Amino acid sequence: MTEHLPARLGLSQQFDCSYLADRQEQLLVILDPSCYTPCKFEQLLALGFRRSGDQIYRPHCPVCSACKSVRVLAKVFLPTKSQKRKLNKAKNTFCVKYSEQQRPEYFSLYSKYITERHQDGSMYPPEQSQFDSFIFCHWLPIMFIELWDQDKLVAVAVTDCMHNAVSAIYTFFDPDYEHFSVGTVMILEQLKFAKQYDKEFLYLGYQIDECTKMRYKTQFLPAQNRVAEQWLAI
Template identity: 35%
Template structure:
C-alpha cells in the first residue's frame, strides 16, 4: 500500500448524517488551496478519500466507522445472476463517453432524477452551478458516460479515470428506465472498461451496511473494503 501523503487537512463542523438517522457526521477535508491532480488523487483514494467537485474528503466521525471505502478488483470480479440478467437486458443499449462540459440534456435528466429519487420538490431547487460543483472537477480526468436505450438518454454515469483505477462518482437515470437496472449496468460497464484499459480497480465509494441506498455495493464480489488502514475482502454473512 502507498505510504501516507502529507496534505493539509481541515475538519468540518458536525452535521446530521446523510446515511444513518440520529447520528452526526464530520469530514476531514483537504485544504481547497492545496494543489491537486489526478496522480495525487489516485494515491489519496487508496487511503479512503473521495471527491465531491474539487473538494477531496473522507469521513472523520467520532466513534463511528460505518462508512467503509470500497473497491472491486476487476480481474477477479464475477457477475452474479442478477448482474448477468441486467447485461442481457441491455444488450442493445448504446454507450457513449462524453467530456464533462455542461450539457443541457444531462442537466435535465439530473434534475428529473433528483425530484423522483431524492425528495426535491421542483426543478428550481437544482441550479446549474450546484450540478457542476458536485460532479465536475478542474483537476480530475472525468467522463460523462451516456447510456442510450432505443435512442433515448436513459442514464449518465460520472466516472473519474485514475492511474490504476476508475472511480464511480455518481450515476443518475430516467426513472422510466428503472426496469433496465441502469445503476447496475453503469457499474458493470466500469468494471469491463477498467479491464480493457488494464486497470486494477473500480472504486465504488462508501459502503454503509445499515443504509439501504448504500448497501447495494456488497453485491459486487469480490469486494474490498478499507478497514483501519488495510484493504480486505468484505461480504454479507451467508
C-alpha cells in the same frame, strides 16, 4: 503519501448525516494544493478519500465509523448470473457511449432523477449550480459513461479516471427506466470500462451496512473494504 496523510488538513463542522438519521457527520478535507492531481488523488483513494467537485475529503466522524471505502477488483471481476441477465436485457435495448465532455442533456436528466427519486435528500431541489459544483472537477479527467435508448439519454455514470483505477462519482438516470436495473447496469458498465483500459480497481465510494440503500455495493465481487487502515476482502 501512500503511508501518511498530507500535512495540511482541515476538519469541517459537524452536520446531520445524509445516510443515518441519528448521527452527526464530520469531514477531513485535504488543504494541500499539491494533492490535487490525478496521481496524488489515486494515492488518496487508497487511503479512503473521495472527491466532491474539486474538493477531496473522507468521513472523520467523532463517534461513528460506519462508512467504509469499497473497491472492486476490476481485472478479475466476473458478473453473476443475475448481473449477466441485466446486462443482456440492457444490451438488447440500449447503446453505451463514452464522452469526455458534458452534454446539455445532463442537467435535465439529473433534475428528473433527483425530483422523482430523492426529494428527501440534500440535493433536492436540483439546481444547476449545485450540480456543476458536485459533479465536475478542474484538475482530474472525467469519463461520462452514457446509456442511450436510440436518441434519448437514459443514464450517465460520472467516472473519474486515474492511471491504475477509476472512481464512480455519481450515477443518475431516467426513473421511467428503473425496471431495467439501470443503477446496477451502470456499475457493470464502469467495470467493463475499467477492464478495457486495464485498471486494477473501481472505487465505489463508501459502504454503510446500516443504510439499506448503500448495501448494493457489496454485490460486485471480488471486492475490498478499507477497515482499520487495511484493505480486506469482503
